[in-house]
Amino acid sequence: MSGHIVEAVNLNKFFKRGKGMLHAVENVSFTIDAGKTLGVVGESGCGKSTLGRTVIRLTEPTAGEIKFKGESITGLSKRELKARRNGMQMIFQDPFSSLNPRMSVISLIMDPMRVNHLYHSKEERYAKARELMDTVGLARRVEDSYPHELDGGRRQRIGVARALALEPEFIVCDEPVSALDVSIQAQILNLLMDLQDERGLTYMFITHDMSVVKHISDEIMVMYMGQCVERAPVDDMFENPSHPYTKALLSAIPVPSIEWKGREPQILRGEVSSPVDPKKACRFAPRCELCMERCQSEEPAEYEITPGHMVKCHLFDK
């Protein structure tokens, strides 16, 4: 079955700050097809985690609509939402702080099933949890261990097992491999991709690492200061990056190959400005080399340069 499983329309999330409103997510729209992965990249503070949480209503959106399997979940009451939530789960960034240190591995995995009254008996939940441990590659001998006894990779496997416990169709993965060493990171990425193949899962994969996002995604969205500045299918994004920010982001990655040695990356001036009450203009203008006059006074629209490739930049206004 194909078709959109998740759809976000003009999603906004503002936080109240003493000085004004912090625009964490602003007018972001996207769709994700069943069984596909949308990668969301950006630097710290660009709103990618807030977007991930808002999509499954862990934080309430300020405005906009989210549809899950064609049904709007923005207007649902808490109870109605809870029933739908089983279908949407989240894997968190930090396997060190997202697990209750006083629960053993097996009870951590059984917990989501208990809370949601899945299965009739504890025995069934226990059997299911052990099955999940096999699925995510956790040895059964660690079932009575506590999180602090395990390394980061194993802890993240617990996080994956917990997310899978409710048999979701859609999982938001918020930087699931950022805290891990490369050799362990590769193990977890492979696990996530295998699970997707076996179970037809749909992912929203949030990361700051361009090479990881390229590896796992079908479509990529680049965020800058709460807005989506470019969105494209993965190959398009890497062959033809169009927004000046995307280009700079790609050029800033140190490539592990010596053919590139001595190449000075295109270095961005300055830093991200304040997202509190930003003025109506291109957010990237102060750091952009190609900044024009209208960039400082007028917010760019989204232009579709090739099918499915959207860029939010005045340069493409033809």
Next chain:
Amino acid sequence: MAEILLDIKDLVVEYKSELETVHAVNGINLRLNKRETLGIVGETGAGKTTTALSILRLLPDRVGHIAGGSVEFEGRDLLTLPESEMRAIRGEKISMIFQDPMTALDPIMTVGDQIKEALELHNHDNKSAEQIDRRVDEVLEMVGIPAYRRTEYPHQFSGGMKQRVVIAIALSCEPDLLIADEPTTALDVTIQAQVLSLMRRLKNDLDTSMLLITHDLGIVAQTCDTVAVMYAGYIIESGTIDDIFTGERHHPYTVGLFGSIPNLTVRAERLTPIDGLMPDPTKLPAGCPFAPRCPECRAECERGMPPVSEMSETHRICCWKYSSAEQKGDDGK
């Protein structure tokens, strides 16, 4: 012939507690020539930071101790120097940039005063207060921070700016050797690019040599002249960056590291990670420390630590696969 600045021989470092001994560094040899950059790569717990701290003798008191070897810097063994002479070397001859700029700075001291502190401590030619003040401004401008911001506190700076301040402090006395321990790990990529480019430029301008510790092979490729790959307290492969990044013959762990990085240029269907985990440094295996995870493990690997095989004048691999008996009949690269 390049001049040797730093020569580490058979360094062994242990952390001892009542219950156990952590074998953090197990007899490593490293050599850094003047004006060059040596990269140490490896994963968490490989012993990279411990090596750096041992050079400066900054290991945690009582727990960490150097069990053997020597660290020769400009011909003198730093491990036998009295503490008073060591203090003169730290910050002046050898300085260090730490990983986390958020915690490396004193939150209740202005940025200018923190730079000044380093200059005053190493003020041998009796510079006047005005001269030192002028030098603070100079150093700040050098790392791209306007001098008027010297009266501000660390919390008023962003992460990238804080790391620039740390670099400014480290370079204020124009050291001969700069040790940078994961200097950009806590920063975003565009800011990382700014900081790395700044470090490369200053290193050239000031004729400084650098020991760069990182887990990112990309940074190594773009920044270093020579590389040492560490695993479980051993250097398992070392050489020039050409030796490590090209050629067919590598340590299986190095191959595994490269296989684990998602490639930006070629899209692979699956990554080829290294199975298993790094061994517990309190109970290292008897043989090669990588043997339990190695896809090419054979009988002799579990018996003893492999000898170092010289593949070329610069390229060394510590693996039974390349030990002398087998090298015959194996033609070059």
